[in-house]
Amino acid sequence: MLEEGKKAPNFNLTGDDGKAHRLSDFKGNYLVLYFYPKDDTPGCTIEAKEYTKMGPGFGRFGIKVVGISKDDFESHCRFRDKYGLTVLLLSDPDAATIKEYDSWGSRGIFGVGTLRNTYVIDPEGRIAKAYEKVKPDANPGEVLEFIKSRKELKSS
Numbered sequence: 001m002l003e004e005g006k007k008a009p010n011f012n013l014t015g016d017d018g019k020a021h022r023l024s025d026f027k028g029n030y031l032v033l034y035f036y037p038k039d040d041t042p043g044c045t046i047e048a049k050e051y052t053k054m055g056p057g058f059g060r061f062g063i064k065v066v067g068i069s070k071d072d073f074e075s076h077c078r079f080r081d082k083y084g085l086t087v088l089l090l091s092d093p094d095a096a097t098i099k100e101y102d103s104w105g106s107r108g109i110f111g112v113g114t115l116r117n118t119y120v121i122d123p124e125g126r127i128a129k130a131y132e133k134v135k136p137d138a139n140p141g142e143v144l145e146f147i148k149s150r151k152e153l154k155s156s
Helices: 042-053 055-059 073-083 096-100 139-149
Strands: 012-015 020-022 031-035 064-069 088-091 104-106 112-114 118-121 127-131
Touching: 031 042, 031 139, 042 055, 042 064, 042 073, 042 139, 055 064, 055 139, 064 096, 073 088, 118 139, 127 139
Parallel strands: 031 064, 064 088
Antiparallel strands: 012 020, 012 088, 031 118, 104 112, 118 127
């Protein structure tokens, strides 16, 4: 895992909105960046639906939630449309960003692939909180509770 307090690696990835997105696009606000193995699989669906359900809670603080996987643009669009997802889904087909965020490795019986990790990135582009091997149904709530605990956001 990347260390809390360290600068978050930059990225330049295409989203399910058809646009290119970079870390710098989110500067000045907190960003939740979660990595997941594959669109439309049970755990990944649960996680994306939970983040969507909790979207208003994150939105209240001006926080964008972004999911990253190796899936391509078309897969992300199908996944988004099938479940009415509101999180931004970014495509990292060569896993370069996934690897830079220490989210690539052994998945046990599933082989090597994307690990289910989450990072909260602060307005200056530093890792504020890192979550490793998260539970898809619990992590969105844990992240929102962390966000609510931030003093600088309480006055917003």
